[in-house]
Amino acid sequence: MAQRMLKFVDLGREMPQKRDALARRSDFDEVYRQYAAEKAAAQASRCSQCGVPFCQTHCPLHNNIPDWLKLTAEGRLREAYELSQETNTFPEICGRICPQDRLCEGNCVIEQAGHGTVTIGAIEKYLTDTAFEEGWVDAIRPVTERPESVGIIGAGPGGLAAADRLRRQGFQVTVYDRYDRAGGLMTYGIPSFKLEKDVVMKRNAQLEDGGVEFALNTDVGVNMSFDDIRERHDAVIVATGVYKSRDIGGPGAGLGGIHQAIDYLTASNRVGFGDVVPEFESGELNAAGKDVVVIGGGDTAMDCVRTAVRQGATSVKCLYRRDRANMPGSQREVANAEEEGVEFVWRTAPKGFVGADAVTGVRLIHMRLGAPDQTGRQTPEEIAGSEETLKADLVVKALGFEAEPLPRLWGAAGLEVTRWGTVKADFRTHATALPGVYAVGDIVRGASLVVWAIRDGREAADAIAEALRDAAAVAAE
Numbered sequence: 221m222a223q224r225m226l227k228f229v230d231l232g233r234e235m236p237q238k239r240d241a242l243a244r245r246s247d248f249d250e251v252y253r254q255y256a257a258e259k260a261a262a263q264a265s266r267c268s269q270c271g272v273p274f275c276q277t278h279c280p281l282h283n284n285i286p287d288w289l290k291l292t293a294e295g296r297l298r299e300a301y302e303l304s305q306e307t308n309t310f311p312e313i314c315g316r317i318c319p320q321d322r323l324c325e326g327n328c329v330i331e332q333a334g335h336g337t338v339t340i341g342a343i344e345k346y347l348t349d350t351a352f353e354e355g356w357v358d359a360i361r362p363v364t365e366r367p368e369s370v371g372i373i374g375a376g377p378g379g380l381a382a383a384d385r386l387r388r389q390g391f392q393v394t395v396y397d398r399y400d401r402a403g404g405l406m407t408y409g410i411p412s413f414k415l416e417k418d419v420v421m422k423r424n425a426q427l428e429d430g431g432v433e434f435a436l437n438t439d440v441g442v443n444m445s446f447d448d449i450r451e452r453h454d455a456v457i458v459a460t461g462v463y464k465s466r467d468i469g470g471p472g473a474g475l476g477g478i479h480q481a482i483d484y485l486t487a488s489n490r491v492g493f494g495d496v497v498p499e500f501e502s503g504e505l506n507a508a509g510k511d512v513v514v515i516g517g518g519d520t521a522m523d524c525v526r527t528a529v530r531q532g533a534t535s536v537k538c539l540y541r542r543d544r545a546n547m548p549g550s551q552r553e554v555a556n557a558e559e560e561g562v563e564f565v566w567r568t569a570p571k572g573f574v575g576a577d578a579v580t581g582v583r584l585i586h587m588r589l590g591a592p593d594q595t596g597r598q599t600p601e602e603i604a605g606s607e608e609t610l611k612a613d614l615v616v617k618a619l620g621f622e623a624e625p626l627p628r629l630w631g632a633a634g635l636e637v638t639r640w641g642t643v644k645a646d647f648r649t650h651a652t653a654l655p656g657v658y659a660v661g662d663i664v665r666g667a668s669l670v671v672w673a674i675r676d677g678r679e680a681a682d683a684i685a686e687a688l689r690d691a692a693a694v695a696a697e
């Protein structure tokens with residue numbers, strides 16, 4: 221039955237049912253179940269249809285949230301889906317993994333008024349999952365073909381969103397990636413308990429079916445040059461993400477059993493695909509039966525601790541130098557991790573590692589939060605004499621990522637970068653200093669979010685389409 225809106229006063233916020241923590245610990249399936257149709261409609265009806273919707277302002281894609289919530293509440297799901305996919309290339313992915321508490325939902329006025337946010341992300345996911353089930357998702361079938369071609373380096377969300385948009389307008393698109401599967405960090409970084417892999421593979425298949433060419437296992441700068449790609453295409457998009465892991469030194473830093481988060485998570489995701497991963501088979505990148513210590517307080521650290529739990533670790537501890545209120549990771553993910561048995565050791569920092577060949581423990585020191593810095597964040601300070609050793613036979617470092625030095629790796633001196641190594645690009649068109657070369661996603665922003673990469677990819681695609689059409693019109697004169 222169609223629902224009236226503004227129900228937030230009588231109807232509480234209800235997320236889709238969460239699977240029991242004990243069951244979650246033993247598999248890599250997603251944590252949240254799907255809404256039933258009535259529940260989605262009822263939750264959508266809580267929206268107060270704000271004249272100035274802050275949810276929309278704070279969504280990087282400016283999704284038309286109030287309108288598709290209203291359509292959902294009225295049971296007009298197909299129209300709701302059509303509207304939601306007009307501004308978002310992968311709504312079912314954003315609905316699953318956007319940190320909504322920092323974006324749309326965190327700024328919902330009924331949340332601010334103390335009634336609990338509208339569950340925007342879960343409804344967005346529900347709409348597109350339903351659209352796939354019902355066959356409402358259009359195949360990519362350009363009305364006319366265009367002769368111009370675009371080469372995209374990097375098959376993450378930034379590159380794929382651009383590929384989708386360009387191909388729908390008839391351009392010839394080739395996506396190059398050094399990995400054997402498309403999807404970037406959605407495939408090999410983010411664990412499947414947050415984003416099941418068939419969701420990503422379905423999008424890859426849709427793009428391939430729509431005529432996007434994939435040149436996988438192609439490491440640009442190693443087995444194909446950047447200049448070759450520029451020569452082959454009328455425009456090029458750099459969407460390579462950031463993969464240089466930040467590191468820590470100190471005594472024992474070179475011991476066995478100490479690994480980078482990206483290697484650990486990639487191995488786990490590959491195992492999920494059924495690939496043979498020697499480092500997992502040997503036990504090196506497998507937490508089963510081990511005391512695991514993860515260093516870091518961001519979302520990557522949360523993904524590592526929760527992966528270790530699922531692999532059957534004996535104990536999983538997370539070291540972070542600040543406290544819960546000051547950690548960068550999503551509070552929702554911290555709560556999920558705690559439910560699953562992860563122990564957080566707040567206000568601690570590693571001082572080194574102990575062991576003969578392989579690590580057996582992490583030396584840590586306790587911290588206190590001191591005076592705030594210029595940004596207002598309290599600076600952690602060491603407490604003298606508070607060092608101790610924590611037992612560990614697998615240590616995972618999740619300290620963040622930096623850009624690889626592309627101009628040097630690719631022999632492309634003209635590709636201007638910032639002092640952090642990220643590529644300089646116009647914030648609207650995403651054009652770089654090199655003619656015909658654009659850049660999107662993490663390689664421009666530094667480690668960011670899927671939803672921002674999608675936005676960049678869509679904008680760059682539109683700027684390229686306009687430039688190529690203009691050039692064709694000039695040539696025809």
Ligand code: FAD
Binds near residue numbers: 670
């Ligand atoms: P990427 O997704 O990194 O894709 C870049 C692609 O380029 C990769 O496939 C790579 O193989 C390819 N490539 C790189 N160099 C070359 C080369 N020389 N030649 C050919 N190919 C190359 N964001 C969220 O919104 N929600 C989350 O829950 C979330 N969780 C995360 C968890 C982890 C563990 C990590 C690491 C990140 C997470 N993020 C999350 C961030 C998000 O994944 C990224 O912001 C997003 O994927 C960036 O998209 P991108 O297209 O710029 O790059």
Ligand code: SF4
Binds near residue numbers: 285324341
């Ligand atoms: Fe919220 Fe992300 Fe969806 Fe925007 S794309 S509405 S931020 S879940």
Ligand code: SF4
Binds near residue numbers: 276327330338
């Ligand atoms: Fe609805 Fe909240 Fe957005 Fe207002 S801010 S339109 S209540 S979802």
